[in-house]
Amino acid sequence: MPTATPVSPRLAVLYGGFVAGSLDVLAAALINWVDPLIILRAIASGLLGRAAFAGGLPVSLLGLVLQWAMSLLIAAIFVLAAQRLAWMCRRWILAGLAYGVVVFVVMEFVVVPLSAAKNPHFTALSLLENVLAMLLYGLIIAFFARRVR
Numbered sequence: 001m002p003t004a005t006p007v008s009p010r011l012a013v014l015y016g017g018f019v020a021g022s023l024d025v026l027a028a029a030l031i032n033w034v035d036p037l038i039i040l041r042a043i044a045s046g047l048l049g050r051a052a053f054a055g056g057l058p059v060s061l062l063g064l065v066l067q068w069a070m071s072l073l074i075a076a077i078f079v080l081a082a083q084r085l086a087w088m089c090r091r092w093i094l095a096g097l098a099y100g101v102v103v104f105v106v107m108e109f110v111v112v113p114l115s116a117a118k119n120p121h122f123t124a125l126s127l128l129e130n131v132l133a134m135l136l137y138g139l140i141i142a143f144f145a146r147r148v149r
Contacts, residue, residue, distance in 0.1 A: 006149040009083060013075045016144035020137045021071025025064070027133040031126065043067050046115035070111075074103055075141045082145045092146035093139065100138025104131055 025043075029036040038053075040063030045052035047066070052059050078099055082088040088095040112119055122130065 004147045007144070007147045009079050009148050012079045012145040012148045013072060016078070016141040017072035017075035018068060019144070020075065020140040021068045023140065024071070024133060024137050025067055027136065031129045031133065040064050040067065042117065046112070046117040049116035050118065075145070078138075078141050079145045079148055082142075082148055088142070089146050089148060092142040096139035096142025097135050098138070099142060100135040101131070103138060104134035107134075 025036050025039050028039045028042075032039070037057070037060040040060040041052045041055060043063035043066050044055070044059045047062070048055070048059065052063070078088075078095075082092075082095070120126075
């Protein structure tokens with residue numbers, strides 16, 4: 001029975017971080033029915049506050065850089081844990097879903113409140129949509145980390 005080819009931790013972090021981070025911006029745009037550039041400005045508002053929404057393309061690019069930086073860090077944490085806890089690779093779907101919940105809780109209750117961004121107001125539907133987006137986020141990262149050495 002052939003075994004899966006191992007993936008380097010670096011590639012798992014890069015692919016997981018960039019793909020999950022990019023799709024997260026698109027999911028947020030779909031959930032909120034706004035242009036992805038506005039979502040990127042909302043991310044930049046974590047540093048710039050409300051002034052980010054008056055910015056143009058440079059502020060959106062800052063938001064993209066921040067999104068990718070956070071996503072790479074989040075992916076790196078998962079990959080490091082998966083290297084030490086073999087079950088996370090064997091049961092990558094369960095691990096990814098659980099990690100998505102953890103990421104949502106940390107972002108919602110730690111990162112956003114400590115930033116200059118305005119805390120979003122969730123309706124029951126938007127809360128569900130955002131949790132589902134984070135479940136997908138965690139799954140994407142776990143997918144790329146499932147065969148990490």
